[in-house]
Amino acid sequence: MCGIVGYIGHRDAYPIIVKGLQRLEYRGYDSAGIALYDGTDINLSKTKGKVEDLRSKSKSTISLKGSLGIGHTRWATHGVPNDVNSHPHYSNSGDLVIIHNGIIENYGSIKKALTERGYTFTSDTDTEVLVNLIEEVQKTEDVMLGQAVQIALNQVVGAYAIAVFDKKKPDEIVVAKLGSPLAIGIGENEFFIASDASPFIEFTNNAVYLKDEEMAIIRLGKEIKLRKIQNDAVAYPNILELQMNLEEIEKGGYDHFMLKEIYEQPRAILDTYRGRLLADQGLIKMVGIDQHLEKFLNANRIIIVACGTSWHAGLVAEYIFEDLARIPVEVEYASEFRYRNPVITDKDVLIAISQSGETADTLAAIKLAKEKGAFVFGVCNVVGSSIARETDAGAYTHAGPEIGVASTKAFTTQITVLTLLALKLAKEKGEFSESQFHEILTELETIPAKVEKALESNALIEIIADVYKDSPNCLYLGRGYNFPVALEGALKLKEISYIHAEGYPAAEMKHGPIALIDEHMPVIVIATKKGHYEKIVSNIQEIKSRKGKIIAIVTEGDEQVTQLADHVVEIPETSESLSPLVTTIPLQLLSYHIAVMRNCNVDQPRNLAKSVTVE
Ligand code: M6R
Numbered sequence: 001m002c003g004i005v006g007y008i009g010h011r012d013a014y015p016i017i018v019k020g021l022q023r024l025e026y027r028g029y030d031s032a033g034i035a036l037y038d039g040t041d042i043n044l045s046k047t048k049g050k051v052e053d054l055r056s057k058s059k060s061t062i063s064l065k066g067s068l069g070i071g072h073t074r075w076a077t078h079g080v081p082n083d084v085n086s087h088p089h090y091s092n093s094g095d096l097v098i099i100h101n102g103i104i105e106n107y108g109s110i111k112k113a114l115t116e117r118g119y120t121f122t123s124d125t126d127t128e129v130l131v132n133l134i135e136e137v138q139k140t141e142d143v144m145l146g147q148a149v150q151i152a153l154n155q156v157v158g159a160y161a162i163a164v165f166d167k168k169k170p171d172e173i174v175v176a177k178l179g180s181p182l183a184i185g186i187g188e189n190e191f192f193i194a195s196d197a198s199p200f201i202e203f204t205n206n207a208v209y210l211k212d213e214e215m216a217i218i219r220l221g222k223e224i225k226l227r228k229i230q231n232d233a234v235a236y237p238n239i240l241e242l243q244m245n246l247e248e249i250e251k252g253g254y255d256h257f258m259l260k261e262i263y264e265q266p267r268a269i270l271d272t273y274r275g276r277l278l279a280d281q282g283l284i285k286m287v288g289i290d291q292h293l294e295k296f297l298n299a300n301r302i303i304i305v306a307c308g309t310s311w312h313a314g315l316v317a318e319y320i321f322e323d324l325a326r327i328p329v330e331v332e333y334a335s336e337f338r339y340r341n342p343v344i345t346d347k348d349v350l351i352a353i354s355q356s357g358e359t360a361d362t363l364a365a366i367k368l369a370k371e372k373g374a375f376v377f378g379v380c381n382v383v384g385s386s387i388a389r390e391t392d393a394g395a396y397t398h399a400g401p402e403i404g405v406a407s408t409k410a411f412t413t414q415i416t417v418l419t420l421l422a423l424k425l426a427k428e429k430g431e432f433s434e435s436q437f438h439e440i441l442t443e444l445e446t447i448p449a450k451v452e453k454a455l456e457s458n459a460l461i462e463i464i465a466d467v468y469k470d471s472p473n474c475l476y477l478g479r480g481y482n483f484p485v486a487l488e489g490a491l492k493l494k495e496i497s498y499i500h501a502e503g504y505p506a507a508e509m510k511h512g513p514i515a516l517i518d519e520h521m522p523v524i525v526i527a528t529k530k531g532h533y534e535k536i537v538s539n540i541q542e543i544k545s546r547k548g549k550i551i552a553i554v555t556e557g558d559e560q561v562t563q564l565a566d567h568v569v570e571i572p573e574t575s576e577s578l579s580p581l582v583t584t585i586p587l588q589l590l591s592y593h594i595a596v597m598r599n600c601n602v603d604q605p606r607n608l609a610k611s612v613t614v615e
Contacts, residue, residue: 172219525551
């Protein structure tokens with residue numbers, strides 16, 4: 001839930017760390033800090049606010065010299081966001097300095113014990129307790145930093161990705177990981193440490209992703225060796241060659257990452273099915289599934305677990321799997337599933353969906369399902385993420401880095417992967433004739449162009465946004481495949497514009513929410529031709545007769561709804577099962593423009609973080 005960056009080598013550490021932290025701000029942005037070793041001492045600066053605030057503060061308060069440093073951008077868990085609680089944290093002697101992403105659950109008892117031994121604490125954080133525990137171990141056991149970190153971590157309960165250095169030994173940084181991500185970039189006699197590879201991608205393509213319960217002593221002039229935290233077993237690092245490029249993680253002329261990512265969807269969807277969808281051969285090739293086809297075909301049911309937008313993609317997948325492949329599906333919030341003692345057997349297949357691949361609740365749900373013998377399949381965007389590694393098999397979405405906190409291209413690419421999977425299973429089960437199968441594959445190939453067309457409504461949507469930007473509430477309605485899209489539209493609006501919004505199945509409206517409708521209530525209705533059109537028209541009539549304002553997403557050439565609605569946004573005709581990939585586009589744009597008009601921080605909405613690596 002925080003971003004960490006570190007550098008040791010021959011360059012100036014400051015610009016690398018600050019720029020890296022800015023790239024990681026999607027992980028948290030309520031405070032930031034940096035510690036640099038200038039050859040004699042540690043210079044530390046930290047502040048409540050963004051990395052930009054840190055940049056201004058540190059320029060005037062500390063020396064920016066040094067080729068060894070660590071930095072942090074925070075999403076507060078323990079202690080309010082303020083200067084003191086920001087990372088890095090010193091140990092009492094001032095020799096050690098640490099950054100930490102995660103939570104030390106038993107920090108209270110450790111703090112008490114350390115206090116009894118004379119330690120004092122300036123912050124409310126669990127992290128300051130950890131760095132002092134390491135110092136205490138160093139002193140009492142008379143060991144080097146690496147060993148002290150190892151012993152200390154064996155005493156803590158919780159999750160962490162940490163980087164710590166000792167000014168008495170300024171040629172090394174010690175890192176460790178459990179539950180939070182940590183990558184090490186390997187350059188020519190230099191090393192980079194970060195929560196993901198984006199801070200170092202312009203310097204090196206070679207990276208090692210630490211596994212859970214692994215640590216490393218990163219020493220200049222030496223090769224990296226990984227060590228298990230529980231024992232001294234040494235692991236040889238698996239050095240990966242990264243595919244990411246710098247352009248992908250910069251805004252490329254757009255005002256916000258969210259807008260860039262909305263516009264990337266035609267390309268992202270294409271990348272998701274490229275090489276997998278072979279319409280001319282009537283084939284879907286997915287390496288992650290081919291070897292495990294029997295697991296899916298013999299499954300009693302599929303359980304989908306996810307959170308937030310990924311959960312909405314899971315709901316769309318429920319319609320797809322049941323409708324096309326005739327496999328029973330249950331969709332669960334990972335946070336509920338993990339704690340409710342679910343009945344799971346080895347005949348179940350669990351699909352975990354996660355953009356980041358780091359969501360703590362989803363990870364815990366996976367572990368639970370594995371313990372009970374289920375086969376676990378992951379749908380992730382971030383390559384090498386914890387969920388990608390924890391699952392038995394999986395398929396990447398290939399959406400490219402998603403930086404905006406509000407998920408957009410993650411949603412459509414997740415649906416694309418899940419559609420491919422459902423179609424493959426449907427074909428294997430004989431649910432389709434060859435010609436039906438060919439028809440739907442061919443249609444899937446038209447989706448990027450249809451999304452492109454839907455994006456052409458941007459100017460119109462901006463005008464609609466201006467009309468409703470001050471509404472305190474908004475209702476989103478859809479039916480069938482587009483009910484989850486209504487939920488997703490409402491989530492997008494509330495998380496970036498702070499307008500209260502609710503998504504509902506259109507027919508449920510009469511069971512309660514209709515009471516909310518008056519002339520001040522904007523109701524966004526997905527009313528495309530395919531899929532319960534006449535029923536939706538009736539729902540729109542019900543809203544109209546109560547003076548609600550209707551913004552309808554309709555199929556090109558629509559007449560009936562167009563006559564009733566206050567505003568219509570046309571999208572190209574699409575089969576019902578593929579329609580969420582297109583209907584969601586106007587809703588993303590609407591929330592984006594409303595948020596911009598309300599002067600909200602679109603890419604970094606308040607109180608949120610891109611990956612939720614805590615419970
Ligand atoms: O990385 P994940 O897909 O596991 O993240 C799940 C949710 O935290 C995420 O979708 C969140 O709801 C987004 N802010 C929605 O835009």
